[in-house]
Amino acid sequence: MIGNFFDIDKELLAVDKEVMELCKPYFERVDEVQQYNQLKVLKAFKENRISAQHLVGTTGYGYDDMGRDGLDRLFADIVGAEDALCRHNFMSGTHTLTVALFGVLRAGDTLMCATGRPYDTLLGVIGVDGSDENYGSLKDYGINYQQVELLENSEPDLDGIREMAKTSTVCHIQRSRGYSTRKALSLEQIGAISKAAKEGNPDIIVTVDNCYGEFTHKEEPCAYGADLIIGSLIKNPGGGIAPTGGYIAGRADLVEKCGHRLTAPGTGREIGCTLEVMRSMYLGVYFAPMITANAIKTSIYASCLYNKIGFATDPHYTEDRNDIITSIAAENADNLIAICQAIQHMSPIDSFATPYPSPMPGYDSDIIMASGSFTMGSSIELSCDAPVRAPYTTFMQGGTTFDASRAAVLYSAQKVREISKKA
Numbered sequence: 001m002i003g004n005f006f007d008i009d010k011e012l013l014a015v016d017k018e019v020m021e022l023c024k025p026y027f028e029r030v031d032e033v034q035q036y037n038q039l040k041v042l043k044a045f046k047e048n049r050i051s052a053q054h055l056v057g058t059t060g061y062g063y064d065d066m067g068r069d070g071l072d073r074l075f076a077d078i079v080g081a082e083d084a085l086c087r088h089n090f091m092s093g094t095h096t097l098t099v100a101l102f103g104v105l106r107a108g109d110t111l112m113c114a115t116g117r118p119y120d121t122l123l124g125v126i127g128v129d130g131s132d133e134n135y136g137s138l139k140d141y142g143i144n145y146q147q148v149e150l151l152e153n154s155e156p157d158l159d160g161i162r163e164m165a166k167t168s169t170v171c172h173i174q175r176s177r178g179y180s181t182r183k184a185l186s187l188e189q190i191g192a193i194s195k196a197a198k199e200g201n202p203d204i205i206v207t208v209d210n211c212y213g214e215f216t217h218k219e220e221p222c223a224y225g226a227d228l229i230i231g232s233l234i235k236n237p238g239g240g241i242a243p244t245g246g247y248i249a250g251r252a253d254l255v256e257k258c259g260h261r262l263t264a265p266g267t268g269r270e271i272g273c274t275l276e277v278m279r280s281m282y283l284g285v286y287f288a289p290m291i292t293a294n295a296i297k298t299s300i301y302a303s304c305l306y307n308k309i310g311f312a313t314d315p316h317y318t319e320d321r322n323d324i325i326t327s328i329a330a331e332n333a334d335n336l337i338a339i340c341q342a343i344q345h346m347s348p349i350d351s352f353a354t355p356y357p358s359p360m361p362g363y364d365s366d367i368i369m370a371s372g373s374f375t376m377g378s379s380i381e382l383s384c385d386a387p388v389r390a391p392y393t394t395f396m397q398g399g400t401t402f403d404a405s406r407a408a409v410l411y412s413a414q415k416v417r418e419i420s421k422k423a
């Protein structure tokens with residue numbers, strides 16, 4: 001059917017057919033998780049008695065905003081947390097992580113990252129990005145930092161974590177691979193890290209950067225020892241509908257502290273009007289299990305298809321997913337650029353635009369980014385980006401609608417095959 005709408009050659013359409021067959025058992029696994037999570041979400045809507053009144057917003061201070069407070073409670077129930085802040089006032093994943101870390105850490109405390117070097121944008125937050133600016137990083141506020149590297153095989157170093165936990169206040173875990181070559185962590189690995197950290201220091205606070213991990217499994221890290229989980233609403237849990245926002249969920253006392261950091265100390269979470277975003281936020285979280293499942297299917301399909309035409313991918317299509325990122329070893333700059341441009345050309349928005357590699361602040365090589373999304377910068381929608389340097393790995397993520405994403409990925413495979421003359 002894709003051939004009726006887009007110019008894909010016969011040979012590749014046959015590969016697509018074979019790939020769909022190979023992916024079938026793995027798609028079924030995704031369907032099961034989706035079904036479980038969708039029912040969990042519906043039950044939480046019922047139990048929290050969400051009504052039409054929750055969907056309309058307020059202005060000004062937003063005292064007694066029932067939509068806001070209802071969403072906080074609903075979200076907490078969905079992720080298995082005591083409490084949550086699920087707010088449009090969080091401007092990005094990085095901002096949400098910043099509020100959480102500043103919320104629980106005090107001068108003289110020590111933050112330990114248990115999974116090696118954290119996500120790029122966190123380096124500035126921690127104050128280890130090499131800059132001397134006094135812009136109010138954790139370091140500027142007298143909060144120390146240490147990290148435990150992952151082992152050679154990318155497994156967490158449990159002995160190292162147990163030992164370093166003795167001198168740490170917070171144990172921070174990054175679930176997703178981000179844009180690195182390691183694997184995303186499984187819930188069991190997160191459980192093992194939490195256990196080791198708490199053996200070293202029973203008072204330690206375990207925080208999990210859950211970006212890209214939400215709804216990939218039946219449970220969230222709260223069920224595996226996390227005291228706080230943090231994420232962005234323009235990724236999985238916003239369901240492609242929330243226009244902005246983030247969440248912090250977990251232990252009630254810690255969420256409360258984060259509320260005071262989000263607004264003003266002493267005022268806390270009781271303030272913050274909701275304007276006109278509540279309907280999108282409720283609808284987004286309601287759709288999130290289905291949308292995340294579509295993104296995972298896109299990842300499985302892309303991995304299998306690219307393997308079939310001769311490119312190495314990670315994770316393999318048969319592997320369990322803990323985030324929605326797929327990396328493709330494009331082998332050279334021309335292939336990498338062709339893949340990203342093709343994804344852009346098959347996006348619903350700005351399909352007529354062509355991305356080119358260009359310099360980005362904070363990166364030592366040119367970056368190419370393809371994203372034709374309804375929400376700017378959204379990465380639950382299909383997008384593709386890469387630094388243009390050896391080993392020419394391109395990162396593909398998202399896909400809210402499997403049928404459209406499959407066509408886009410297939411088209412990108414056709415384009416790269418044309419120039420690389422593979423398979």
Ligand SMILES: *Cc1c(COP(=O)(O)O)cnc(C)c1O
Nearest residue numbers: 092093094119176178209211232
């Ligand atoms: C996206 C992401 C972040 C940061 O989110 P932004 O919205 O880009 O600020 C942090 N950690 C991980 C693992 C992410 O995937």
